[in-house]
Amino acid sequence: MRIVVHGQQAFGKAVLERLLERGENVVAVCCAPTKEGRPEDPLVEFAREKGLPVHQPASWKTPEALELMQSFEADVCMMAYVLLFVPEAVRDAPKYGTFQYHPSLCPEHRGPSSINWPIAMGKTRTGLTIFWPDDGLDEGPIMLQKTCEIGPDETIGDVYFNKLFPMGVDAMIEGLELVKAGVILKHDQRLDEGSYESWFKGDHAAVDWSKPVADVYNIIRAANPAPGASTTIKDQPVQLYDAERREGSGTPGEVVEVTDEGIVMQAEGGRVLIKRLKPQGGKKMSASEWFNSLG
Structure with a gap:
């Protein structure tokens, strides 16, 4: 199966590492452009070390970006921590489409600070969602979900690095296995009816x-x-x-x-x-x- 990995930072790198350890056929790696004066993204560095083609378009909303995704002739695209919006035509270019990771129990806590908000609200459980994104903000049919506890003294760092990060890598591989088996789950439950919270900063963190x-x-x-x-x-x-x-x-x-x-x-x-x-x-x-x- 021909796979495109689209992601950023340590989580994207971890997903790519797992795929290569399994001997999967990764045909391309996509990442947001490197900002001037900033260090190279860990995913980009690792992909280049492994000799994989890396693509960093500034936008996925252009005809050129669509042609780029089509040129991979991919079976599936795996989105691991993506910040740039990817339109439907690009997401649907791979044979089986595109699935994505989000670190909350959607449809609750959609948005960029999905790990902060459950802790700030005093919740004792959170989790992750693997879903088929549409053109909404963290919206689309759910493929699978995993849950974990939030300890009474755990911080966002504890919950993410010790739980949602490793669980998320495993869940992305589980999603790939479902696609390879022909079990492409698109549940009726969608992500557009729960809470959407913006960045947890400013007055929210005061x-x-x-x-x-x-x-x-x-x-x-x-x-x-x-x-x-x-x-x-x-x-x-x-x-x-x-x-x-x-x-x-x-x-x-x-x-x-x-x-x-x-x-x-x-x-x-x-x-x-x-x-x-x-x-x-x-x-x-x-x-x-x-x-x-x-x-």
Whole structure:
């Protein structure tokens, strides 16, 4: 079976690695263009190391892009973390079409920050979806889904790298096996009826210490390691990362104490120990070290 891998970053690379380990016939690798001054995408570097043809069109909405996909004479295209919009004609050019990975239990949490939002909302489960994309935003018939738990102290980094990343690579291969077996599942359930959330940043990642401590802690977890929850401590804007929930009462927004472990902040009904933060214009560092440097 002739396969086109369309993706980016470490996830796209991991899918390609798995395909090559299995001896699959990857005829082309597609990736977004490399931005000037930025390092080469890991997927592009790996594909070139393996001698695979790499294509990086600036847009897939042109006649030339359609001709490019048609020239591969592919049986299927596997989309692994794709940011550029790919129109229907291009997606349908391979014999069996194109399927895609999305790190949420669609139709819930469609959009670019699909891992952040379930954590920020205090949910205890999330998952991934392999689907046949249409021209909507993360919409189309579902092929298969996998679920996983969100631990009470897990961050977006924990959930993605330890769960959704490896599960997603396995699920992409499972999807390929279904296509190869002729079982092209296109369920009636579609992805256009659930929630669509935009980027989890700005006001979404801002901490309101007057909120219940559970809500505050969820925001910090959902923003770690990116984009970092934002707040102000001692009139200094900072982004918060590693944290731990604590018991205790007091005035919300107050610095309760500073220890070798970090800064203890008061929220409504409980406290949060901030272990690591990033001051404006600086680098991530120990919260207590930063606080003590203020004098």
